[in-house]
Amino acid sequence: MNYPVWDVSFGAGLLIALVAILHVFVSHFAVGGGLFLVVTERRARRRNDAALLAWLKKHTKFFVLVTVVFGAISGVGIWFTIGLISPTATSDLIHIFVWGWAIEWVFFFIEITAALLYLYGWDKLDAKTHEWYGWIYFINAYLSLVVINGIVAFMLTSGSWVRNHEFWRGFFNPTYFPSLAFRTAIALALAGIYALVTASVEKDAALKARLVRWSAWWTIPSLAVLPALGWWYIRRIPHDLWASARGPMPTATAYAGHAVILLAVVFVLALLTLVRPGRMHVSFSLLVLLAALGAMGSFEFVRESVRKPFVISNYLYANSLYSAAIPGDGGFSVDEVSSAGVLKSAKWIRVRTLTATNQADVGREIFRVECASCHTADAYRGLNRYIALRQWDQNKIQAMLGGLEFMHNGVMPAFAGTDAERGALAAYLTSIQPISAQAAAAATDGATVFAQNCSMCHQVKASDSLFQNLPVDPAAAGDALKDLTSLFPLMPDLKLTDQQRPALVAWLNTQRSAKGFGQAAQGGK
Amino acid sequence: MQASNLIPVLDPNPLPAPYWLLKLLLLVTFMLHIVAMNFMLGGAVLALTAKWSAQSKEHGKRVFFDVAKKLPVLLPATITLGIAPLLFLQVLYGQFFYTSSIVMAWPWFLVLVLLTVAYYGFYYVSFRSGHDSHRVGGVMLVSTLLVVLVGFAFSNNITLSQTPVRWAAKYFARPSGWNLNLTEPTLIPRFLHFMVAAIAVGGLMLVFMALANWKRDNEYARQLLQFGGKAFMYATMAQFVVGPVFLFTLPRDLRMMYMGDNPLATALLLVGIAGGIAALVVMSGALRSGNIRAAAFTVPAIIAVVIASMTVMRDLLRDAYLQPYFHPGQFTVKTQWAVLPLFLALFVAGVVLWLVMMRRYGLLGGREKVSEPAAKAVVSD
Structure with a gap:
């Protein structure tokens, strides 16, 4: 609202994910691969292994072309992209951490220089000096990870910074060390995985076999420790944040699953390279690389999803609104916007008055300034699909928008704006996926009624508030469902039909018996 | 829609250092970035010129590949040295820079793609050292043009960031970000000012290469000196046309800043003009007498002063453009000791x-x- 919102037709979130995932996949290689280069060079020279040295020289070229060119540009690319998509967060982070970035820049400058001198130095320098450049490269590359990790981890767990605003509190935040350890292991694993690619085009089968086995030494142990490090990492994420990755929130749960499966696939593939190492085909090495990219991408998706609704945890929401009013926020917190209204608060909005005839147009503007940083109308995280899935008509959408912060274990911020503006947004959302009131009320079997109306916030388990609070007695439960706000004041005021209520109650009670928590809420409240 | 109502408010986090320190770092690192950019882009343009226009084909080919070998280093140098000013720019001028970037989001994003392709192109040419084919020249030409386009995107974004009055119409017409700042009268002169400067300073890079070869291969070094020195002179002379055009496309009050209204700006402009003339005189003497020391030491020293004064002038211009919306006093400062x-x-x-x-x-x-x-x-x- 403070900044204009870039309208990316296929989804701003998808663009940022694309740039970020490709970058981290290369930048972690840039770190681990640096150690791989110097250690391999030392080994080759100690053993007087000219063939290994000759391969390493070619591998250096590949390394520089991938990391210095693509890695460096895509790193700048993340900066460009977050500035375009989350300017408020970028501005916050720049002001909080400019000296961290400035320090990282010093390391980066040395790193790039050392990489180029190491590459060009193969034909020029004596062994000791050449290795010296290699070590300078690796140390500085690692230090740049040490720095940037603080800022990335801060976004996920801002820790006590939110209270004291001290640089080092933010930097060494609760997930700093597990994240650093996790990323270090990834970097080492990727060093071996990328080396497989240049090894696979090696013609000398004996050398190829040695290279593949040597790569495996980097990949397999690193992958083996990842689950433990991941567990440590997860344990340091606040429970409520991590809950969203396990709950009904589709993306985080799905990507967490993908990450685990793909990690296992990479592990198995890495083991398989050892079966006939001298005959590994280039396509196989690319398959390993691709699987690793998938695993890494899934992990980053989980991290980003778990962080939701925040872009900086406990501070700034993904839609650039502050989670609580703070001095100097310019009125851009959820509460302030809710009381003043979007049309008054937002700078980058064209229509400032809401009339009976411009509801959908105003709704579109509200959608752009408040939702478009994560959602599109009909593409990436397209709301048309959700609406079609749930069969929500305009009234239902409007009611549901009142409880966004409860959906999917709190993965979204609350709607910020007045009730009238919420109505306008509902009108717009209905225009992208029109559902009639008739269709919205059509479901009469309990399971569907639950799926369409309850499942975004409630789960079928004994501890869920629905099962805790709703009476078991069908008549009492049916009555309670007539006015949901009497069950819990923040419930959306949904109106289920006379057919839907008993069907839902009956279905809920069968679930209670089936899952064995039938007696838990006997009598209810 | 009033432009001042559209300027995003600052975020709540204070400046982590005094304004002057951040400004100093911005200007110093920008200067380093622009020198690297000039070597890279000017070098690439002159390499192509040598390849296609040199009287001796052998000589042109040698210059071409000698420069081409440097480009895979000069481009990352430009990028790496560009990160720091980009960082400090965001610290001080984020309200303007993020907004203009979003208004022209796609061209701005495409900078990344263009740079990547250009970079691989430069590597391709450097790895084909000695293979004098049409394809090598073609790849070099494409890479160079892509870098020029990147420069054009920067000129668009920087001018747009300084003219908030243009934002609303562009953004609301195309919130998808397919915008440039083509109606800005200073855009083309400003862009040319930078491109022509790149050729001049690229010429100086050839003079440095002549210095490095002076003892090893004097004949080649002398050819390099003549070629680079002349490129420097022609480009600097051209700057005496482009510069005034740029000055006269500026809005009147901003132009007058350099013509007496602001003593510092006026003095810096005079330093720039005098430095340009002095550099031309010294270079012309050096080329006549084959004096490599004058060409490789005196001229660059003068040009360093010119670039420094131009860097400060550029900054004064930005602050003058933003004067209605931006004041250094707007920041709260809490130095992160x-x-x-x-x-x-x-x-x-x-x-x-x-x-x-x-x-x-x-x-x-x-x-x-x-x-x-x-x-x-x-x-x-």
Whole structure:
């Protein structure tokens, strides 16, 4: 609202994910691969292994072309992209951490220089000096990870910074060390995985076999420790944040699953390279690389999803609104916007008055300034699909928008704006996926009624508030469902039909018996 | 829609250092970035010129590949040295820079794609050293044009960031970000001002290459000196046309800043003009007499002063453009003493380490640490 919102037709979130995932996949290689280069060079020279040295020289070229060119540009690319998509967060982070970035820049400058001198130095320098450049490269590359990790981890767990605003509190935040350890292991694993690619085009089968086995030494142990490090990492994420990755929130749960499966696939593939190492085909090495990219991408998706609704945890929401009013926020917190209204608060909005005839147009503007940083109308995280899935008509959408912060274990911020503006947004959302009131009320079997109306916030388990609070007695439960706000004041005021209520109650009670928590809420409240 | 109502408010986090320090870092690092950019882009343009226009084909080919070999280093130098000013720009002018970037989001994003392609192109050419084919020239031309387009995107974004009155119409017409700032009268002169400067400073790079070859291969070095020196002179002379056009496309009050209204700006402009003339005179004498020292030391020293004064002039212009919306006093400052000294110490250590690295490699006057057997062992593959 403070900044204009870039309208990316296929989804701003998808663009940022694309740039970020490709970058981290290369930048972690840039770190681990640096150690791989110097250690391999030392080994080759100690053993007087000219063939290994000759391969390493070619591998250096590949390394520089991938990391210095693509890695460096895509790193700048993340900066460009977050500035375009989350300017408020970028501005916050720049002001909080400019000296961290400035320090990282010093390391980066040395790193790039050392990489180029190491590459060009193969034909020029004596062994000791050449290795010296290699070590300078690796140390500085690692230090740049040490720095940037603080800022990335801060976004996920801002820790006590939110209270004291001290640089080092933010930097060494609760997930700093597990994240650093996790990323270090990834970097080492990727060093071996990328080396497989240049090894696979090696013609000398004996050398190829040695290279593949040597790569495996980097990949397999690193992958083996990842689950433990991941567990440590997860344990340091606040429970409520991590809950969203396990709950009904589709993306985080799905990507967490993908990450685990793909990690296992990479592990198995890495083991398989050892079966006939001298005959590994280039396509196989690319398959390993691709699987690793998938695993890494899934992990980053989980991290980003778990962080939701925040872009900086406990501070700034993904839609650039502050989670609580703070001095100097310019009125851009959820509460302030809710009381003043979007049309008054937002700078980058064209229509400032809401009339009976411009509801959908105003709704579109509200959608752009408040939702478009994560959602599109009909593409990436397209709301048309959700609406079609749930069969929500305009009234239902409007009611549901009142409880966004409860959906999917709190993965979204609350709607910020007045009730009238919420109505306008509902009108717009209905225009992208029109559902009639008739269709919205059509479901009469309990399971569907639950799926369409309850499942975004409630789960079928004994501890869920629905099962805790709703009476078991069908008549009492049916009555309670007539006015949901009497069950819990923040419930959306949904109106289920006379057919839907008993069907839902009956279905809920069968679930209670089936899952064995039938007696838990006997009598209810 | 009033432009001042559209300016995003500052975020709640204070400046982590005094304004002047951040401004100083912005200007110093920008200057380094622009010199690297000039070497890279000017070098590429002159390499193509040598290839296609040199009287001796052999000579043109040699110049072409000698420069081409440097481009895969000069481009990352430009990018890396560009990161720091981009960082400090965001610290001070984020409200304007993020907004203009979003208004022209796609061209701005495409900078990344263009740079990547250009970069691989430069690598391709450098790896084909000595293979004088049409394809090599073509790839070099495409890469160079892409870099020019990147520069054009920067000129668009920087001018747009300084003219908030243009934002609303562009953004609301195309919130998808397919915008440029083509109606800005200063855009083309400003862009040309930078491009022509790149050719002049690229010429100086050839003069440095002449210096490096002076004893080893004097005939080639003299040709380089003539070619680079002339390129410098023609481009600098052209600047005496482009510069005034740029000045006269500026809004009147901003133009007058350089013509007496602001003593500092006026003095800097005079330094720039005098420096340009002095550099032309010295270079022309150096080319006539074949005086490499004058061409490779005196002229660059003068030009360094010119670039520094131009950098400050550029900054004064930005602040004058933004004067209705931006004041240094708007920031609250809370210096991060817990980390700033660490940065300064690491910065100094980094510069020292960098110099040691360069000298150990045999660059910047150091002696190469070459061991023949080691080199041979590797080359024998």
